[in-house]
Amino acid sequence: MGKIIPNKNPMREQPPEERIKNFNEVPYGYSPEEAIAEAHRCLQCKKPLCVDGCPVEIDIPGFIGFIAEKKFKEGIVRLKEKNILPAICGRVCPQEEQCERECILGKKHEPVAIGRLERFLADWERENIEIEIPVLPKSTGKKVAVVGAGPAGITAAADLVRFGHTVEIFEALHEPGGVLVYGIPEFRLPKAIVFKEIDFLSKMGVRLHTDTVIGMIKSLDELLEEFDAIFLGTGAGLPWFMGIPGENLNRLYSANEYLTRANLMKAYLFPKYKTPIAKGKRVATVGGGNVAMDCARTALRLGAEESILIYRRAKEQMPARNEEIHHAEEEGVNFQLLTNPIAFHGENGWVKEAECIRMELGEPDDSGRRRPVPIDGSNFKIPVDIVIIAIGNSPNPLIPATTPDLEITRRETIVTDLQTGKTTKRGVFAGGDVATGAATVILAMGAGKTAAKGIHEYLISGEW
Amino acid sequence: MVKILQKEHIVPNIHEFIVTAPDIARKARAGQFVIVIPDKYAERIPITIADWDNEQGTISILFLEIGAGTQSLAALNTGDEIFSFTGPLGRSFEIKKYGTVGLVGGCYGIGAIYPLAKALKECGNKVVCYSEARSRFLLYWNEKLESVADEVRYSTTDGSLGSKGHSHDLLKKDLELDEHYDKIFAVGCTYMMYKIAHTTKPYGINTIVSMNPVMIDGTGMCGACRLEVGGETKFACVDGPHFDGHKINWDVVLNRRKAYIEEEIISKERL
Numbered sequence: 121m122g123k124i125i126p127n128k129n130p131m132r133e134q135p136p137e138e139r140i141k142n143f144n145e146v147p148y149g150y151s152p153e154e155a156i157a158e159a160h161r162c163l164q165c166k167k168p169l170c171v172d173g174c175p176v177e178i179d180i181p182g183f184i185g186f187i188a189e190k191k192f193k194e195g196i197v198r199l200k201e202k203n204i205l206p207a208i209c210g211r212v213c214p215q216e217e218q219c220e221r222e223c224i225l226g227k228k229h230e231p232v233a234i235g236r237l238e239r240f241l242a243d244w245e246r247e248n249i250e251i252e253i254p255v256l257p258k259s260t261g262k263k264v265a266v267v268g269a270g271p272a273g274i275t276a277a278a279d280l281v282r283f284g285h286t287v288e289i290f291e292a293l294h295e296p297g298g299v300l301v302y303g304i305p306e307f308r309l310p311k312a313i314v315f316k317e318i319d320f321l322s323k324m325g326v327r328l329h330t331d332t333v334i335g336m337i338k339s340l341d342e343l344l345e346e347f348d349a350i351f352l353g354t355g356a357g358l359p360w361f362m363g364i365p366g367e368n369l370n371r372l373y374s375a376n377e378y379l380t381r382a383n384l385m386k387a388y389l390f391p392k393y394k395t396p397i398a399k400g401k402r403v404a405t406v407g408g409g410n411v412a413m414d415c416a417r418t419a420l421r422l423g424a425e426e427s428i429l430i431y432r433r434a435k436e437q438m439p440a441r442n443e444e445i446h447h448a449e450e451e452g453v454n455f456q457l458l459t460n461p462i463a464f465h466g467e468n469g470w471v472k473e474a475e476c477i478r479m480e481l482g483e484p485d486d487s488g489r490r491r492p493v494p495i496d497g498s499n500f501k502i503p504v505d506i507v508i509i510a511i512g513n514s515p516n517p518l519i520p521a522t523t524p525d526l527e528i529t530r531r532e533t534i535v536t537d538l539q540t541g542k543t544t545k546r547g548v549f550a551g552g553d554v555a556t557g558a559a560t561v562i563l564a565m566g567a568g569k570t571a572a573k574g575i576h577e578y579l580i581s582g583e584w
Numbered sequence: 585m586v587k588i589l590q591k592e593h594i595v596p597n598i599h600e601f602i603v604t605a606p607d608i609a610r611k612a613r614a615g616q617f618v619i620v621i622p623d624k625y626a627e628r629i630p631i632t633i634a635d636w637d638n639e640q641g642t643i644s645i646l647f648l649e650i651g652a653g654t655q656s657l658a659a660l661n662t663g664d665e666i667f668s669f670t671g672p673l674g675r676s677f678e679i680k681k682y683g684t685v686g687l688v689g690g691c692y693g694i695g696a697i698y699p700l701a702k703a704l705k706e707c708g709n710k711v712v713c714y715s716e717a718r719s720r721f722l723l724y725w726n727e728k729l730e731s732v733a734d735e736v737r738y739s740t741t742d743g744s745l746g747s748k749g750h751s752h753d754l755l756k757k758d759l760e761l762d763e764h765y766d767k768i769f770a771v772g773c774t775y776m777m778y779k780i781a782h783t784t785k786p787y788g789i790n791t792i793v794s795m796n797p798v799m800i801d802g803t804g805m806c807g808a809c810r811l812e813v814g815g816e817t818k819f820a821c822v823d824g825p826h827f828d829g830h831k832i833n834w835d836v837v838l839n840r841r842k843a844y845i846e847e848e849i850i851s852k853e854r855l
């Protein structure tokens with residue numbers, strides 16, 4: 121180990137003024153030389169804390185060590201032992217709250233750029249070698265239905281085939297990927313990467329049925345006639361609105377609608393793709409998470425002159441990844457912090473103004489963050505022609521509504537056992553956003569893995 | 585993949601597809617819908633299930649060729665596979681014995697009231713259908729409706745068949761003549777349903793309308809199809825599409841329908 125290098129090796133990116141005119145990915149990723157240099161910053165701790173910070177316990181010093189030795193192939197094998205979607209996690213995980221937060225270097229300097237290195241290996245593999253299909257064990261003769269093809273479902277399916285079970289995935293939309301495809305924009309996560317990962321699953325023999333809404337075309341009980349177990353990874357897709365006046369005006373979108381139009385339906389390529397999306401000069405997004413950043417940045421790329429982000433707390437409290445906030449600022453998103461809309465006003469049915477109130481921080485609330493309280497009389501109006509509400513989602517009630525013996529919480533999430541993923545219904549497991557409420561890709565993957573183990577034990581022992 | 589077994593241009597601008605979809609046929613109930621994407625570039629289009637045959641494993645859909653999306657759909661032919669076809673979606677009509685039931689259908693809704701008439705008749709209701717169009721040559725499924733309903737009354741704006749005017753004019757006349765209805769269902773264009781709800785309101789007849797707002801996923805994910813019903817926001821795709829016509833805020837509905845007029849024109853110009 122040489123001298124400590126205090127800062128991360130920077131990652132080259134499209135300059136802000138250019139990238140807001142296209143939907144191409146923003147960061148270019150490390151070159152092999154940059155990756156090796158960054159890998160050399162790792163102290164190779166005996167007791168690596170970063171691993172504790174990773175929800176799927178990747179052997180981080182292990183794969184970084186291989187990069188430092190230029191053994192990329194060995195590195196990717198090590199990485200994939202614990203994470204089948206590294207190209208995705210490297211791009212979208214909140215590393216600053218997980219592995220990188222625990223990194224010893226980070227105490228005094230910048231932590232090792234673990235996320236960037238993860239991404240580097242995954243991209244290197246995709247671009248340079250034919251991805252090997254693992255040798256599968258002898259079939260157990262058991263069949264598992266996975267409902268939902270988001271990160272939770274994909275991960276559960278991959279582990280289940282590797283345990284020797286037959287797996288079929290049922291997905292409501294016409295394309296698999298869940299939020300990775302309909303929500304997260306192309307400039308942050310190119311769809312080709314997601315499809316490649318899913319292709320890997322089909323190569324392992326997983327059958328995918330798209331256009332299949334479980335709960336409607338088949339109930340869980342009907343699925344259980346054909347399958348020995350079910351994994352529900354149906355996510356948290358039901359958008360919340362604010363419940364304030366004016367929310368049904370035209371050009372007021374839920375984040376889901378706005379992003380689904382733009383991403384899944386490719387409205388950014390309108391009129392080649394025929395799904396339209398409103399283009400406005402002044403677009404306001406309400407919220408402070410990754411979803412809100414994605415909307416505000418998508419609006420710029422669709423030609424907004426001003427993209428305004430309205431968030432009721434302060435910047436430090438934004439749930440979005442640091443990188444997203446940073447990119448949004450660089451791109452010129454106008455942050456209206458400690459501000460909350462109280463009504464939307466329209467003209468002939470089209471939204472024209474967001475009436476807002478300024479907030480200040482009061483006592484901490486349940487989440488431990490200081491509660492925003494409105495400042496009386498601070499009302500003001502922001503002229504807008506599009507509004508996007510990005511304040512959260514809850515799980516879709518379709519399956520619980522048709523499955524009376526599946527217990528749900530007051531927050532509409534499915535009750536599951538954290539150790540096994542078991543729900544209250546025999547043979548049915550669940551994980552990801554549907555169990556936790558809207559969370560992260562890596563937590564959904566972790567839950568998929570846990571449930572795959574739970575399902576495997578159940579199928580082998582036959583005991584619930 | 586769902587395949588088109590039969591395509592028929594039943595009246596100008598309205599097409600019927602009979603497609604292979606055995607799983608959907610097994611589950612379909614009157615009033616449910618499917619979401620169809622004709623080809624890779626097209627939109628997701630919600631379409632009511634007009635009929636199904638569980639034994640043959642087929643379902644029928646009827647659609648009005650109007651926007652860019654339905655034009656791409658109409659461009660498909662017998663033997664073609666449909667890029668994406670999802671269903672059944674939404675809730676079904678509540679089928680039970682009401683007594684005397686009036687079913688109003690216009691446009692694609694004439695097809696949609698057929699399975700409803702059949703199911704309500706099987707439950708022992710007296711079923712009267714009101715089928716409307718601009719002119720006689722635009723009416724369809726007359727015999728099919730007559731085969732299941734107790735009576736079918738026609739109205740055409742040009743007076744070429746049945747009474748001259750709209751279905752709400754005819755219904756109004758009938759109500760004024762003291763005809764009694766325990767329940768009314770209306771399926772068709774928004775304006776027709778609005779008029780029917782308006783007509784039955786003074787008589788206090790519970791009136792169910794089948795809303796057809798813009799939708800994307802059809803599973804509750806996007807919120808594009810939201811409506812205001814009895815002061816609450818509802819999603820047509822999962823909470824409906826059938827609602828009490830007297831509780832709907834029609835101003836919101838009529839306003840939201842014009843949201844994409846400009847884009848629709850751009851899309852159509854390209855075709």
Ligand SMILES: Cc1cc2nc3c(=O)[nH]c(=O)nc-3n(C[C@H](O)[C@H](O)[C@H](O)COP(=O)(O)OP(=O)(O)OC[C@H]3O[C@@H](n4cnc5c(N)ncnc54)[C@H](O)[C@@H]3O)c2cc1C
Pocket residue numbers: 211212213214267268269270271272273290291292293296297298299300303304305332333334335353354355356357379410411414441516518519551552553554558559560561562564
């Ligand atoms: C815009 C946006 C940006 C985000 N950015 C980040 C980020 O940067 N980093 C991060 O870690 N997390 C991010 N998240 C959160 C993350 O995407 C989710 O936590 C994660 O995708 C949850 O995975 P999941 O598999 O549980 O569910 P989902 O990804 O939601 O997948 C669920 C799938 O199930 C399908 N489904 C639902 N109901 C049914 C049914 N009845 N039958 C069949 N299929 C059904 C859905 O169509 C969907 O495809 C973001 C979320 C959004 C919306």
